[in-house]
Amino acid sequence: MAQGRILAKKDIETVFRRLSEAMPGRTKTAKGPKDQPDPFRSVVSCILSAQSRDTNTKAATDNLFALATTPDAILALDDEAVAKAIKPCGLYNNKTKSLKKLCTALIEEYDRTVPQTREGLMSLPGVGRKCADIVMSFTFGADVIAVDTHVHRVSNRIGLTDAKTADQTAAQLEENAPAWAFHDGHFWLIQFGKAICVSRKPKCETCPVNDLCRYYTATGAA
Ligand code: SF4
Structure with missing residues (x-):
């Protein structure tokens, strides 16, 4: 540096x-991922937002949560149904895989509760620092x-x-x-x-x- x-x-x-x-x-x-008090929805939305416009991310998230709102419910959907729902945000096949890995990790490692620390969030599949910081700032109200x-x-x-x-x-x-x-x-x-x-x-x-x-x-x- x-x-x-x-x-x-x-x-x-x-x-x-x-x-x-x-x-x-x-x-x-102020612009930002508002109306996402549900940490799980916030993390999912963040994963869907990669290389996607805000409006497309919102459409994909709304579609998905109209079908399923929990890690177990998303895992119960077949991949095609998830991909179809999230299609507006692009890269939908890869993002479907990421979402399923996220859901599995939340169930197996975090008892279905989204961690509130940066380290915990970044340990989730598909969650990088930007995503972790956005969830911490917008959903958990952290000063980040x-x-x-x-x-x-x-x-x-x-x-x-x-x-x-x-x-x-x-x-x-x-x-x-x-x-x-x-x-x-x-x-x-x-x-x-x-x-x-x-x-x-x-x-x-x-x-x-x-x-x-x-x-x-x-x-x-x-
Ligand atoms: S507009 Fe940006 S690049 Fe230009 S002076 Fe201000 S901060 Fe610097």
């Missing part, structure tokens, strides 16, 4: 402070900055992190971000990444953190 590219802690705190002032954060209308593509891009442009993968970014944010930013950090960064630090043409001239941003200060313009 090129530590020199990561901003000083006081500058990282300033970035989060300004983002907190500029972005709405974790509001009732889940990292998606927007959070990854923005964090590394600014210099909150210096990471190649989203998982590395998540680990570095946990290390570098101030504790008070953990509750809303995911939302500030994702909203900022959609509104200002967009993928192709970031709006650097009007950006509230351009004086600190590593990308901008290195190039003069993004």
